[in-house]
Amino acid sequence: MEGIAEQGLGSCLDHQGSGITLSWLTPELVEDLNALVPGGVYRDVPLAQVSRWRVGGLAPLVVAPGSVTELQQLMAYVSRRRLRYVVLGSSSNLLFADEGLEVLAIHMGQRLSDFRVEGNRVWSEAGLWVPAFARRLARAGLTGAEHTCGIPGTLGGLICMNGGSQRKGIGDHIIDVVSVTPEGEKRIRSREECGFRYRTSVFQGLGEIIVGARFRFTSSGSPQAIRSEMLTILGQRRRKFPRKLPNCGSVFVSNPAMYAQYGPPGAVIEACGLKGMRVGGAMISPLHANFIVNHDQARAADILTLIGVARRTVLERTGYNMAAEVCYVSPAGQIIPAHVKAEALCVPADVERLVAEPQVVSGTDQ
Numbered sequence: 001m002e003g004i005a006e007q008g009l010g011s012c013l014d015h016q017g018s019g020i021t022l023s024w025l026t027p028e029l030v031e032d033l034n035a036l037v038p039g040g041v042y043r044d045v046p047l048a049q050v051s052r053w054r055v056g057g058l059a060p061l062v063v064a065p066g067s068v069t070e071l072q073q074l075m076a077y078v079s080r081r082r083l084r085y086v087v088l089g090s091s092s093n094l095l096f097a098d099e100g101l102e103v104l105a106i107h108m109g110q111r112l113s114d115f116r117v118e119g120n121r122v123w124s125e126a127g128l129w130v131p132a133f134a135r136r137l138a139r140a141g142l143t144g145a146e147h148t149c150g151i152p153g154t155l156g157g158l159i160c161m162n163g164g165s166q167r168k169g170i171g172d173h174i175i176d177v178v179s180v181t182p183e184g185e186k187r188i189r190s191r192e193e194c195g196f197r198y199r200t201s202v203f204q205g206l207g208e209i210i211v212g213a214r215f216r217f218t219s220s221g222s223p224q225a226i227r228s229e230m231l232t233i234l235g236q237r238r239r240k241f242p243r244k245l246p247n248c249g250s251v252f253v254s255n256p257a258m259y260a261q262y263g264p265p266g267a268v269i270e271a272c273g274l275k276g277m278r279v280g281g282a283m284i285s286p287l288h289a290n291f292i293v294n295h296d297q298a299r300a301a302d303i304l305t306l307i308g309v310a311r312r313t314v315l316e317r318t319g320y321n322m323a324a325e326v327c328y329v330s331p332a333g334q335i336i337p338a339h340v341k342a343e344a345l346c347v348p349a350d351v352e353r354l355v356a357e358p359q360v361v362s363g364t365d366q
Contacts, residue, residue, distance in 0.1 A: 021102055022060050024083060033063055036073050040064040040111060047096040052152060054246040054294050055303065056329075057100020062088075066111040068125075068178070068186065068211050074106065075209070076184030086333030087209050089154035090129070093161070093248055093326045095338055098300045103333035108156050112211065117142070120219050121175070125212040126156030130163075138226040142217035144173050149230040150237040152249060156210040160203045161325075162196045165233070167254075171196030173215045179208040186211075199253055199325070242285045245293035248326050251307060251338070252290055258320040265314075265322055266290035272313045279305045301345065304328065308342035 033041045041063050047056030065071040078085055084103040088094070112127035117140045124133060134149035147165045148158065159177060162169040174191045181187060187208060195202035203210060220226060241249075252265040262268050269275065269289035276286040278295065280302030285291040292306050311322050324339040 024104075025060055029081075029083075030061070032077065033061075033074070036077055037063050037065050037070050040066055040070070045105070047091075047100060050091060051094070051096055052090075052092045052246060052248045053095060053298070053303065055098070055298060055300050056096025057098055057331075059101045059105045062105040062107050064107040064109055064111050068112075068180070071106075071112070071180050071209065071211060072184040072186060074184075075180055075182060078104070078106075079183045084333055086329060086335065088329075089127070089157040090152065092151075092153040093157065094335070095248065095300055095303055095326055095328045097329060097331050099331045101329070101333060102331045105333075106209070108154060108209065108211075114212070120217055122215040122217065123212065124155055124215070126154060126159070126210045128155045129153075130155055130158050134230060137217060138223055138230060141220050141223045141226070143220040143226050144217040145170070145215075146226060146229045146233060150234050155213070159194075159210050159213055160201055161199055162201050163199065167198075169196060169198065171201065173217055175214040175216050177203075177210060177213045179203065179206075179210050181208050198256075240288055242287045242291050242293050245283075245285075245295060247285070247291050247293045250290050250325050251292050252310070252322040253325045255320055255322065258318060258322070262318050262320070264290070268314055268318060268320075268322075269310050272310075272317055274310055274313060277306065277309070279309070282306050284310065300328070304338060304342040304345050307338050308345060311339050311342065 030041065041061070043061060045059040045062050047059055048054050063074060065074055085106055086101065086103055087106045087108065089108050109127045112125045114125045115128055115133070115136055116123045120142060122137065122142065130148050130151045130153050133155055134145050137145050147168045148163070148170060151158065151163060151165065153163070157163070158170050159174070162171040164170055171191065171194060174194065174196070176188050176190050177194055179187050179189070189202070193202070254264050258268065266289040269284065274284050275289040277284045281294060281296040281298035282302035283293050283295040284306055285293050292303055307324060315321050322339070324337045326338045327335045328338045328341040329335050
C-alpha cells in the first residue's frame with residue numbers, strides 16, 4: 001500500500017450495495033484516531049488502486065502510524081474499544097475481497113521506515129520498502145541481502161514470511177525483532193525465538209505487529225560488487241517474470257519434496273497444460289505459470305478460481321498439494337492462505353470443465 005497518501009483520500013465514496021456494514025465508523029472514532037495518529041488517518045481508500053493485483057473494493061478507514069509509540073497508543077485504543085482491524089503492509093502478497101473491507105485497516109508503510117547502520121549491524125523499521133532496504137545495504141558495503149532486491153513488499157512482511165529468493169531467507173541475518181501486541185505492549189524476540197524456517201516464522205498467526213528489527217550483515221568493502229550482483233538478479237527477474245500486467249509475484253510456495261521430484265510450481269503448472277489459462281479477467285501468465293496476472297479487470301473470484309484449478313490439477317497429476325504464498329483478505333479482515341478460500345469456491349466439476357476446455361492465450365506479457 002505504498003503511496004497510500006496519494007490515492008484520492010478524504011472523499012466519501014459510496015459503500016451502498018457492497019453488503020459492507022460500517023456502524024462502527026463514527027465521527028467520534030475518526031476524531032480520536034486523528035488525535036492518536038496525526039496526519040495518518042485516511043478515508044475511503046480504493047484497494048484496487050493500491051493492490052499489486054489491482055483488485056479489491058474500498059477500505060473505509062486506514063490508519064498509518066508514524067512511530068512505534070503511535071502504534072502502541074493506537075493498539076491500546078483499538079483493544080479498549082474492541083474494534084476489529086486488519087494489518088496491511090505493501091499488500092504485495094494479498095488478494096483483497098471484491099467487496100472491500102468492513103473493518104479498520106492499520107497500515108505499516110513509509111511513515112515507519114527509519115534505517116540506521118552501525119558497522120555491520122543495521123536497524124530498520126518495518127515499513128521500509130524491501131528493494132530500498134537492499135539498496136541502502138549495498139551503499140553501506142554490506143552483503144547478504146542482495147537476493148531481496150527485487151521483492152516487492154515492506155520489510156515487516158518479509159520478516160514475517162522469512163522471505164527472500166534463491167531459496168534464501170532474511171531470518172538468517174536477524175539479531176532480534178521488535179513487535180507490538182494487540183494490547184499495545186512492545187515485545188523483543190531473539191532470532192531463535194522467532195522460529196524462522198523456510199518461508200515461515202512465529203509471527204504468522206501470532207497477532208503481533210512487527211515494527212522493526214536488528215540485523216547483522218557482512219562487510220564486503222565493495223558497494224560496486226554488491227550493486228553488480230543486484231543488477232544481475234534484477235535482470236534475471238525481468239527476463240523470467242511478467243512485469244507489465246498487475247500481479248502479486250509467485251502464487252505458490254515451492255515445496256522441496258515436489259521440487260526434487262517434479263520441479264518448481266511454475267514448471268509443474270505448465271506441465272499440466274495450464275499456462276495461459278483465463279478465468280474472467282485473470283490469467284495464468286504465459287511467461288511464468290506461477291504468476292497469475294490481471295489481464296482485463298479481473299475480480300478476486302477469478303483469481304481464486306485459477307488458484308483452485310492449478311492446485312487441484314497439480315494434486316491429481318503429482319499427489320502434491322501446493323500451498324499458496326499469497327493470502328486472501330476477507331471483508332471481515334481475516335487473512336487466510338488464498339488456496340483455502342479457493343477450495344471453498346472451486347468445486348471438482350469446475351476444475352474438470354476448465355482443464356478440459358482451457359482458454360489459452362498465446363504470447364507473453366513482458
